[in-house]
Amino acid sequence: xxxxxxxxxxxxxxxxxxxxxxxxxxxxxxxxxxxxxxxxxxxxxxxxxxxxxxxxxxxxxxxxxxxxxxxxxxxxxxxxxxxxxxxxxxxxxxxxxxxxxxxxxxxxxxxxxxxxxxxxxxxxxxxxxxxxxxxxxxxxxxxxxxxxxxxxxxxxxxxxxxxxxxxxxxxxxxxxxxxxxxxxxxxxxxxxxxxxxxxxxxxxxxxxxxxxxxxxxxxxxxxxxxxxxxxxxxxxxxxxxxxxxxxxxxxxxxxxxxxxxxxxxxxxxxxxxxxxxxxxxxxxxxxxxxxxxxxxxxxxxxxxxxxxxxxxxxxxxxxxxxxxxxxxxxxxxxxxxxxxxxxxxxxxxxxxxxxxxxxxxxxxxxxxxxxxxxxxxxxxxxxxxxxxxxxxxxxxxxxxxxxxxxxx
Numbered sequence: 001x002x003x004x005x006x007x008x009x010x011x012x013x014x015x016x017x018x019x020x021x022x023x024x025x026x027x028x029x030x031x032x033x034x035x036x037x038x039x040x041x042x043x044x045x046x047x048x049x050x051x052x053x054x055x056x057x058x059x060x061x062x063x064x065x066x067x068x069x070x071x072x073x074x075x076x077x078x079x080x081x082x083x084x085x086x087x088x089x090x091x092x093x094x095x096x097x098x099x100x101x102x103x104x105x106x107x108x109x110x111x112x113x114x115x116x117x118x119x120x121x122x123x124x125x126x127x128x129x130x131x132x133x134x135x136x137x138x139x140x141x142x143x144x145x146x147x148x149x150x151x152x153x154x155x156x157x158x159x160x161x162x163x164x165x166x167x168x169x170x171x172x173x174x175x176x177x178x179x180x181x182x183x184x185x186x187x188x189x190x191x192x193x194x195x196x197x198x199x200x201x202x203x204x205x206x207x208x209x210x211x212x213x214x215x216x217x218x219x220x221x222x223x224x225x226x227x228x229x230x231x232x233x234x235x236x237x238x239x240x241x242x243x244x245x246x247x248x249x250x251x252x253x254x255x256x257x258x259x260x261x262x263x264x265x266x267x268x269x270x271x272x273x274x275x276x277x278x279x280x281x282x283x284x285x286x287x288x289x290x291x292x293x294x295x296x297x298x299x300x301x302x303x304x305x306x307x308x309x310x311x312x313x314x315x316x317x318x319x320x321x322x323x324x325x326x327x328x329x330x331x332x333x334x335x336x337x338x339x340x341x342x343x344x345x346x347x348x349x350x351x352x353x354x355x356x357x358x359x360x361x362x363x364x365x366x367x368x369x370x371x372x373x374x375x376x377x378x379x380x381x382x383x384x385x386x387x388x389x390x391x392x393x394x395x396x397x398x399x400x401x402x403x404x405x406x407x408x
Contacts, residue, residue, distance in 0.1 A: 005049040005059075007066050012045050015075040026083030033089050040077065040095060044070040085200070102201040102326075106133040106178070113142040122150050123160050131166045135175040145169050179204040183335045187301035192371070193336060194288035195309040195327040203326030205307060205334040207275045208288050212268040212296040220266045224250055226274030252314055253289040256364055260316040261290075263297050270296070284321040286312035287340065287367045294368060303338070303371040307331040310342040316364045320344040332356050340367055 012020060022028070028036070039045050052059070052067050077096070081088065085098070104112075113132045117124050136142035149165040169175075181204065183193055194206040250272060257263045270293060287310040295302045309327050311319035320342045331339045332355055343360035350358045361367050 005047075005051045005063065005067075007047045007049075007063070007071075009071060012039060012073050012075075013071045016072045018075055020075045020077050022077070022079045024081055025079030026081035026088055030089070033092060036077075037089075037091055037095075039073050042070070043072065043074040045073040046070040100200045103199070104138055106180075109133045109136050109139070109142050112139045113146055116143045116146045117150075117161070120146075120150055121159070122153060125160060125162045128161060128163050128166050131163060131170065134177050134180070135170050137178060141175070145173070145175075148173075181205040181207070181334055183307070184304045187304045189299055189301050190292060190296035191304075192288050192292040192295070192302045193304070193307040193331075193334070194285045195307050195331060195339075196284065197323035197326055201326050203323060203328070203330030205330055205336075206285065206288075208285065208292045209273040209275065210292040210296040211271045212293070214267065215269050216267075217264075218266050220268045220270065222250065222254065222265070223269075223271045224273075225271070249283050249286050249311075250289060252312060253286060253293060255314045256290055256312055256316055257293060257297075259314070260364055261294055261368065263294065265293070265297070268297060283311040283319075284309050284323075286310060287318055287361075287364060290364055291367060291371055295372060298372075300372045305335075305337040306340060306371045307334070307336040307338070308340045308367065308371065310340070310345075310361070310367075312364055318342045318361050318363060318367065328353075328356065328358065338370075340370060 047067055047070070049067075052063075054064065054068070079092075079096070085093065110129050110133045113129060113136070114124075132142050132145055136145060145166065146161075148169045149161045152165045152168070153159065153161050179198070183205065184191065190210045190212070192208050194208050195203060196206045197203050254265045257265055272289070272293065288308040290312055291302055291308060294300070307327075307330075309321055309324070311321055313319055324341060324345045324347075328339055328341075328350075336356065338357045338359060340359050340361055343362045346358075346360040359370060361370070
């Protein structure tokens with residue numbers, strides 16, 4: 001009837017008693033998010049219309065009932081998004097069970113790319129698939145790279161996609177390589193393998209370097225490079241700035257080294273470097289920082305096949321950190337044979353790991369014994385579990401000998 005609104009059930013009302021799936025849910029406008037939240041709370045959807053008037057007697061009674069009482073919309077919501085968790089309103093997140101999907105492995109990227117090439121009837125030059133797996137971060141990237149490279153070949157009347165075409169696609173699209181760092185081939189002084197998380201379920205090996213130069217007592221300086229000075233946290237319109245957690249972690253480490261390892265860092269010029277300019281969660285690199293500085297000062301090499309993660313307190317305790325599972329996977333892919341983690345992060349599922357030795361620790365002294373001492377690992381574990389030393393210091397040697405070792 002003319003002038004009388006006729007509400008039509010949409011996706012929300014039709015989902016009553018079933019499932020409502022919203023793809024790219026993070027792209028909804030905040031106003032739409034609030035409307036969706038209202039529906040989830042009331043389990044009813046209400047209509048709005050500039051043409052509706054509750055005092056209009058020409059409107060049928062059933063239309064009045066719909067506008068006054070709404071329609072039932074009791075459903076299970078499933079939303080998918082590529083947004084980061086903090087970009088989704090907390091009110092929506094608190095009503096959902098969150099599931100984070102892992103990133104595709106290089107082998108899976110290769111499989112997707114080969115299927116795409118086979119589907120369009122082209123061939124790939126030897127070594128081309130490695131370029132795709134190195135630069136494609138997901139399945140969509142790999143297919144897009146194949147599509148553009150195949151377009152070049154098709155324009156020139158070829159069925160073979162050469163490596164140079166893929167390299168042109170990488171350079172033109174400004175693709176960045178996937179983090180694929182490996183552990184070093186031999187132990188080094190002032191170098192250790194840290195572990196970090198750089199995205200949802202994405203872990204990686206982080207290189208930590210340190211040098212120690214002896215200086216007159218009490219005149220030492222600490223230089224930290226490769227990390228940000230300040231970081232911003234919060235949401236748009238309400239943010240706070242704080243000192244970088246990585247820099248704060250370095251200060252904690254210096255205290256731990258002096259109190260629990262007997263090393264006065266003020267007698268050395270220390271330069272700590274985080275190569276690569278990777279966003280780093282400072283606290284989780286605590287035990288790795290202790291290890292690399294201890295190695296730089298004493299001249300003892302660090303086990304190159306060990307990877308470390310864990311926060312260290314000024315009392316020498318190893319505190320739990322997040323992202324343990326992706327960090328362990330990253331260590332395995334990087335070629336590590338041992339991973340040192342906080343004891344509070346231990347899970348029974350780790351006992352089923354056969355390719356990697358996962359070692360839980362509670363104090364920083366255990367970490368030093370495990371990755372710097374030259375004793376076999378089994379003896380080190382037995383020694384660390386048998387008794388705890390309150391004052392675990394460097395090997396007893398003369399002052400001149402210690403300075404020479406640190407200089408080397």
